[in-house]
Amino acid sequence: MSLKIKNPISVVGQLRPPTRLLFGPGPSNAHPRVHSAMALPQVGHLDPSFIKIIEDTKELMRYTWQTSQEFTIPISGTGSAAWEAVLANLIYPGDVFLCCVNGYFGERQCDMASRYKAQVERIDVEWGNVFTYEEIEAAVKKYRPRLLWICYAETSTGARQPLEGIGDLCEKYDCLFVLDTVTAIGGIPLNLDELKVNASYAGGQKCLACPPGISLLMLDEKALNKASVWDSKGEKVPNWYLDISMIRKYIIQKGSAPRVYHHTAPISMIYALREALTIIAEEGLEESWKRHQLTAEYFWELLEEAGLEMLIPNKNIRLHSLHTVKVPEGINTNQAITYIRENFNIEIGNGLGSLAGKVFRVGLMGYNSRKDSALLIVSALKEALKQQNWKGN
């Protein structure tokens, strides 16, 4: 017998990725220690030693998110999987779901929630802008949602949504407060308990300096109660992989009851997340926030000197992790991005959706949030723009 599909080894050759500086919207470069952690010997996913590793990881997650909630766990997929886990478990068909849309990820949220048969209502402000408390309050009064979703750090626009009062508002109107913290965690001040957030998710590949492939999920007691509606109706969550009633028995050890096999956790990615969170704890969470702030301010200063403009004029609602820089008139955005990649091995991002071609998206996140990175990006941007005869400073 000979195989019909021929051995491609001579065609594909060895894996030799280029060495890039990842200053786009994510992933950011993982900390070298995180890469080393992935090379550590794997234990089995039901090994007693793995329970300790998971417990340590959860403890570190709670610190980094500032939450005391027990159900703070890693999810075996990218940030989008943890996001979907929130929806699959918390939406019961027909629930009114309020999406606050001020960027690409708000649009995505409407799509995702509709797949779980929520009655999706939305409010909109222009991309790059944020909602006022009053706008949110009016929408809650109007729609009386069971769930409210908002994005703290809109990766598509670089805007930071003020969150004061939203937790209390949701509590008053018996609505679950779902907060997207993907590009926030570790990079900008964030305190889930103080904000009275009921559900949140995040990815590792932004300010945590962990490679993509593992994500973070927090559900508080109220959210868990909401999820238990399925069980109380004798129904099942319409998603097996992300069913938290099963994941809970697998990942959270209760007393002497043995863990119940669900799927096979991604051991090496959990090592990576644990190491990434350890590095933040070693630095100190507030110090990490401060570092992101100082790097951001230095970056903005250099941009201004160079004659470049940020999309968001108001510094108070700019992220410190992800920056949207206006593309000067007459500049071909993709050409500039390609120049920077090909000449300097640096990745920066184009705008998404309605901002495509209009902004450069620059991430200064995690291990990459440093003054030397800021200086290098602005210098590279200037070189790229010069190629297109830009007359900046």
Next chain:
Amino acid sequence: MSLKIKNPISVVGQLRPPTRLLFGPGPSNAHPRVHSAMALPQVGHLDPSFIKIIEDTKELMRYTWQTSQEFTIPISGTGSAAWEAVLANLIYPGDVFLCCVNGYFGERQCDMASRYKAQVERIDVEWGNVFTYEEIEAAVKKYRPRLLWICYAETSTGARQPLEGIGDLCEKYDCLFVLDTVTAIGGIPLNLDELKVNASYAGGQKCLACPPGISLLMLDEKALNKASVWDSKGEKVPNWYLDISMIRKYIIQKGSAPRVYHHTAPISMIYALREALTIIAEEGLEESWKRHQLTAEYFWELLEEAGLEMLIPNKNIRLHSLHTVKVPEGINTNQAITYIRENFNIEIGNGLGSLAGKVFRVGLMGYNSRKDSALLIVSALKEALKQQNWKGN
């Protein structure tokens, strides 16, 4: 301001996993080169160099699965995620879904399919046994399913299901043939094209010697047509993360159309999968199958010499990757497993479901499929059983 959730760094300490030999049902030990691949510098997930890496990975997947199908792609989650992707996209509510249940994973399949509102029908044989062609044919005639699911390599029992004729049968009755190849791929003879499989999925953490966290999915044209029903009805797949109409635009580059952002692919895990598949291609697929067979036969021989028995008497339906060894009478299974772990740093598995306590599950998969592994496990088993006054050979 001081943070309420205190820094746990002094409590959690450094990540120091023990060094285990993973001879359980999975994960198996990753090849050292695979760990090294995960330490390679990450590129961005939209980087042109990543397209080449994905294309190479898909080419290597096609070889390892022996399929020419274009839609042969990595899925950003563990094997269960790729499995769920098959169901989320291919089941339309009300479809008759025939599950052939001869172990734990067949039971799970019934649960999973019901969440996507299939009309689940099942046939059963005793765990450790396999179905005859006639049994399957009779069920197809009786239920007229739109989808038939069967497991080639039941990880809970160690049984290898004969597959001859099932592809033709499904074709004749206009039914999609869904094959679970998780503990098969790379380890036992498998040729998706020849078997006329319409959809298959697998994990990396068994015979491919890749850590868990990345999985493999193949859908042929018939399966893709079935999935397009959603779109033709103006509806959406009830799972955003695993919606193949979106993943397709993200992961498969067509002509000069740019890739469309969906989620962020797990870069380092894709490196790992690519390297694991490269190692198999270097060895040669048939040589890998042969190695698993020789190791298995040697293992069985040693077991017999030791006076131990396999659950499955018929060697022709035993897997070469995963072995179920009967627990001798009077032996405490967990105690033996713990003895082996604590004394030799070796993991072997207990039975699942109705086989819990009745069998040891031993994986000789991927990098671990070697004569020295077989010898070590049997020796360790004998030592553990001696502790419980077992009178073997």
